[in-house]
Amino acid sequence: MPTQSLTKLLLVGASCAVLAACSGASTSSPGEQNQVPPPPTGGGGGGTQSINLIPAGGCPAGSASQTTTVSYSGGSADVTACRITGNLTTDVTVPANETFFISGAVFVGQDEGATASAGTSSTTQGAPSGPTLTVQPGATLVGESGNDYIVVTRGSSIDARGTETSPIVMTSARDIVEQRLGTPRTGDSTARGEWGGLVINGRAPINACIDGSATGGTADCQKSGEGSSGLFGGGTPDDNSGWLEYVVVKYAGFRVNNADELNGIAFQGVGSDTTVNHVQVHNNADDGIEFFGGTVSVRNIVLTGIADDSMDYTDGWTGNAQFVLVKHTDDSDQGFEFDNNGDANDALPRSNPTISNYTLVGNPTSTASDTGMLLREGTAGTFVNGIVVDFEGDCLDVDQQATFDQASAGDLVVASNFYDCTPDFSDDDDGFSEEAFFNGNGFAQNTNNVAGNSSLAQTFFPGPNELAVTEVDPTTLGSFFQPADYIGAFSPAETQASNWAAGWTFALFPAPSCPTGTTATGETIAGTEVCRLTGTLLDDTTLTGGFYYELVGAVFVGRDAGADPANPSADAREVTLTIEPGATVFGSSGNDYLVITRGSKIESNGTPNRPVVLTSRADLEGTQPDPNTARGEWGGLVINGRAPINACIDGTATGGSVDCQKSGEGSSGLFGGASADDDSGALNYTRVQYAGFRVNNADELNGIAFQGVGSGTEVNFVQVHNNADDGVEFFGGTVNAKHLVLTGIADDSMDYTDGWTGKVQYVIVQHATDDSDQGFEFDNNGDANDALPRSNPTISNFTLIGQRGSSASDSGMLLREGTAGTLINGIVVDFNADCLDVDQSATFDEASQGDLRLSSTFFDCPTNFSTDSDGFSEEDFFNGVSPYTQNTDNTTGTTSLAGFSFITDMSANNAKGVVPGAAGPESGVTPIDPSTIDPFFDSVDYIGAVEDANDTWYQGWTLQQQ
Template identity: 55%
Template sequence: MSVKNNFRKLLLVSTSCAFFAACADTSISSPGNTNVGTPPGTGGGGGGGSQTTIDLIPAGGCGTGSVRETSVTNGDITINACEITGNITSNTTIAANAGVIITGPVFVGVDGGGSVTLEIGAGATLFGSAGSDYLVISRGSRLEAVGTSDAPVVFTSRQDIEGTAGPLDRGQWGGLIINGFAPINACIDGTATGGTAGCEKSGEGSSGLFGGDNPADDSGILRYVQVRYAGFLINNEDELNGIAFQGVGSGTEVDYVQVSNNADDGVEMFGGTVDVSHLVLTNIRDDSFDYTDGWIGRAQFVLVRQSGDDADQGFEFDNRGSNNTLLPRSNPRISNFTLIGERNAAESDQGMLLRAGTAGELYNGIVVDFGEDCLDIDDQETFDRIGASGAAGDEDIIMQSIVLDCTTNFDEEAGDTTDLSTWFLGQANNAEINNSMSGVFPGPIEQAVTAFDINALDNWFTDVDYIGAFSGSETDASNWAAGWTYNLFADPGCPTGTTESVEVINGQRICQITGNLTSDLRLTRGSMYELVGPVFVGVDRGPDPASPLPSGIEAELTIDPGVTIFGSAGSDYIVITRGSSIRSNGTATAPVTMTSRSDVEGTVGANDRGQWGGLIINGRAPINACIDGTATGGTTDCEKSGEGSSGLFGGATPTDDSGNIFYTRLLYAGFLINNEDELNGIAFQAVGSGTEVDYVQVHNNADDGVEMFGGAVDVSHLVLTGIRDDSFDYTDGWVGRAQFVIVSQSGDDADQGFEFDNRGSNNTLLPRSNPRISNFTLIGERGAAESDQGMLLRAGTAGELYNGIVVDFGEDCLDIDDQETFDRIGATGAAGDEDIIMQSIVLDCTTNFDESAGDTTDLSTWFLGQANNAEITHTMTGFAFIPGNTGVVPGATEQAVTAFDINALDSWFVDVDYIGAVEDANDTWYQGWTFRRTQ
């Protein structure tokens, strides 16, 4: 019998098979990405005497370089997996979703040798079988472990894979060690000076040398990474941490990392300058977060949750135990931490122990429920740090906006030269409390504490107005740690307002949304969401917010970071009615995705389009096309019915607010209802300027990517790829703004990059379309049968276009049609008038201008007479969204063009000194969160 389930889901959620080993005579495979969801089962199951095969090799193979396929058997369990072993001396890529055995100590690169990169794809799981199985990144080499919110990279034990790891097991394999060239203060050469190239140290577990004189050293990226069941005891003095950062520099990126069930410290910094953010440390046997040897990095959003069975300090912070005065002195800056012990347990020691001469700044903290005490400071050199000036940046101990509630809050010992409680409570906004915590989240007492403004002190830190790792508005189902972490939150199930489907896709629960939403709905991570028919958010409240329709109902749809929503047919779409709102709260590392069923099932084709409806937002901003022919444009009487039976839009409130759309990508939509009615990717129908739209992609839409039907909404960081019709379209009197727009067309089927109208049926209607657009890059596919015009302006539109690059369109770069549009060229040309203005724009297409008989203006003469416009032979290269396209990175030709100072004209725009949507190869705002077609 062969029963194929999903390895990623089984690894991360409870199963009736007690994980793997209890599923007899079974073949378990790993077909692809799933949402991380909730924690695994409690393990403990063993085989029933029949053979179980766990197949962890993805269909496309293990990857490239020093990774290979292998098969190992342990009793009645056989694991088919990829493997790394020995010394990796060439760049190696582990495929996404692969299962990889770490056999013995695996060293990436050779200390002092050439740089080697180990790249680990999202969803990959690496595991060891014993304490001698661990991974070391040598100085000068790099680890790029880049997971996602729904497919983290997991380092764990073989027992975890087999299903025999218990909830409090630890030390089942080695761990992860990263060596860098950043400064340390503990030198194996007693004559060396700390912080210099001569000051090196040998790492635990025979992990090699670390340390140097490069604080900006770059050892790679850890993003959405878990380390579980590690920390093997080599001897009483040498035990591996979950992650040991040994002389690691600030060029290394560490964000969204969890260490769980480690036998030694969860994370330990041995000197260096690396910064960390969104760190989760759970069930650690020794110290959860530890540093020594002169660490001077930063940390924000740190959660420690200890288990009472076996634990030491939440924070254990040293300079150097053998010599407290060594320099460079440990002096980190840490903000927004929550440390939670288990008050009545036999093993739940201290919350924070500072000793051995460390300095450090700690802000916005919550320390509760430790069985001994919340705060202890030891050693005279450490007390001397309390006695220093207390100014940020000095070698002092500073604590502000921190609250304590433990069995004893302070460890006051005979001989201490400072009264700890008096000092602590004398600092700004520190307090002893009776905590009101709800799990890991602050209650009303914690929320009432005045937070320290950490961002004003150091803009590396996220600007927050709360203490602790989480805000008071976050919940189990909706917070920065939800979805990608292990064994932290209970499964939230489907949110109220949705219905759980009997169907499961790739091992993931489906929650269905249908009909009319008449109350607020929040879509949280841990599930995928299926649209069943048209989903209307709210009931139309009419054109006038001051006098809403009695029958109207206001509702809000909130979509958390990392959530995926899909539709199966053209009748599946979302409509935000007038007076209601959408909050699509994606992030750069966890975008919101709206897509088709075939995409989530993995069967979508590279050129597929029109597989579901799309997103429609109706607002109360002015339009000029009124269904009542007697109404005046821009008034509350001027309303229009939207495509796809999406309801009325329009009004007289230019600042109308329909919510926000951040880091959101919409794929494979745009269903054709009939020859006249086809859904756009996103239709902004009379949407007002109070709506925030930033970092949005529409990919492979059957109709227009984004279309503005009047209104005044502004958009920024807009990416439109593979659109069949027009990529960016407006009509009906849009007067908003746009900056940083990328259009990348596919040659299989495409129309205009920009198609800009006032109103086709009456070019003179008011308010006239008159947007202001800057920093756009439009890319066609020159040799393709379908790659039409770059920019078509017609139907009486005005508009200001600045700082543009238009290349490789198969017909032409620029066309202007209709006399009323040509009249806009003939106007004064002053910003703010109803004119067409184009400045600092370059063209390179098969034909640059569509010069038609009867045109009343010579288009090329007019265009080339404007400031800094030119015909060029482009030098665009770099990142390409569509295979075969020119990249979006400007070359020397484009970079030499003088940019228009758009910020001086309008301060809404970001101040730039370049043309196009992308400045240069270092400008990567469009990467990571977007979809890129690779085949």
């Protein structure tokens, strides 16, 4: 049958469908945001109300006024609006901010075939030869039933270019009426299939031909589109069907029959000169977006509440996509369902798109066994920089032998992806291991993939676990792609209030309000709303970014679950407090502090751009007399765990046993036990500042007190600034840490006691000029120096900087009260008292036995070694004089530290930084590779916390002295 005759037959079929159209049931849901049509006129009070949507100048050419009755949850309404019907043979414009109805299948143009007419430009952004439907910013197109949809035919175009503040909306009549007369919808609405959707047909290559003798990718290879939408396909890769920018398609999708359903937007053989960016499809009954072959590329796509697959392709799509966000409801299917050709898996041109920077979020309570990424039916493709979480079926399923062949040949690539699903990989018995494919075992093209625990903030924004994944530079994938040095759809600098999807999308981000578990106070500080935390948190609580959270009194997370996880206390309540990037917690006085009880967790997961901050009210209000000396303005953070300690309140208990417990500082409860791998959560990119409080002469709050905390706890990139007592103190336990920054501490910057046996790498200490004690003060047990388990940590790569000439008589390292330990790759400079002091005979014994080791360390203090008369020579110990042969490659000299400075003294001579000079004496010290001691440590070939000027791990997220 000739193409034109077939098209006419399809148009007749569509018209018949229009005659059969009827309104279906609607579902209402409270609330909605944005895109409300003009107010109604006439009607009112009981019965059928009236809404007049006719523009002031009347209906423009190509449309006509018509009144229709729309049923909705509150009754019915007579809506008078301009209406577009049938086949548009000339250009039609929907004016800005007006609402037009469509009736039946509205065809833009009449199919002009698979090949452009002579003289027609299909390779520029100018309009093709056929008519154009222009939809101006802020306009709304409305369908009344599933039979109402828009088809852009081959050779014609759509010009729908909204803006961030005036998006174009395509939605249902019920939605429009409920916005005005009923209860406006929110993202909780389950409404779908209330009108048809948008179909765009192009002349780009496809591989599914209705003529079985045609060759895929040629002008002879065409296909009939879904929903009686006409033919598509051809041999013009750079075909142009127009523009879609800042467009929202809501409540669409219609089942024509069991094999034919309308997608939110169907790109059918659409070419690469078509522009598509900033498009949302919300609550579609079939797929959100589906590509049927073609070469079109898309960017900034949001797919929410889709009943079937959020993003789908088939028939040989070879375009690109970047920045794709998917959020499922509890009845969705796949996030990505990607095929080549279901009838001929190896059909050419093969589906082979490139997709970068996607975030797919399933629904952990889903009733559907949904999959994050289903790759099948022979597809190739490159899928990089992705985050896939919370899908109940699995994160990844690869099916069919032809797809396996693409994977084996290296033509199906999944790289730099982060997965967290239940389970991560399909367990179907088809002989293909998705796990091996993901991990690059036998599939060398797949690199830097990680399966772990999601740390996404506010549902979509990357946390430290996602940011730890090494990304692919998308600009290396082709000229279409924009720079992005991160995985996922959003950058770490973006927030709910400021991101590429904010402002124009529907129901994507909830209206900001104080989270459950907190109380709205009605107060704002510097324009930020204050939420309050009090008493004991008995349920999991998440503190989202964008708020200030006030601690009132001692706030306990959970009720102490006891020392034995197998036998928790009768009144135990194990709770997780999650603090997301950008959240700020504050106290108003020293009585306000935060305690994590045994069995409970803190998940404080900031990012380099948006650290979690725990600070004081005075800091936020800007009322500190002098920020440089401000301390003790609130309490601090206490974490209690079940790991072994050696200081027992029960004198008969054995150290390290479940019976050995201790009462924490600041009336913070009991800690200790026998679970070395106890898990109290995570601290990542977290700052604690202006804290510390003297409860009494023997009891002060540290910036962070790790009390019996276990090795299952993650501590990485943490700063304590200007604390009135110690910066960080470890009371026994086994917790490890990396990247600690301790600045302006009034007492000891880093302290341990009670049998701590953890590991630390990369520590910066920089003292203030006004007040400070030791850089390191390391003990075993002050009451029983030989108590077991003995303190015996391993610490590598530390830089301790005092203040030469200050009033403080401080020591760089004070090792005492029976501690053992391994301290390597250190730089200690400018402490007024000395760089090293070792006290008590039990400590001397550990040194003499080789169990206290100090190696590959550089000293430069006015007096490098303590001169106390206790019979122990710190200088001999440092220099490895027998019996201290465990100590090697230690050196003294004149420091060359320079560069970035946390705390700048008035004297330029004291403006010491943390970067050693390239040719300075520190560089002459032979380092020890700490990874040879324990796999916890990174392999390094330098001493100190910072390698060189290019090593900037401490910058950006930390607070500097003003």
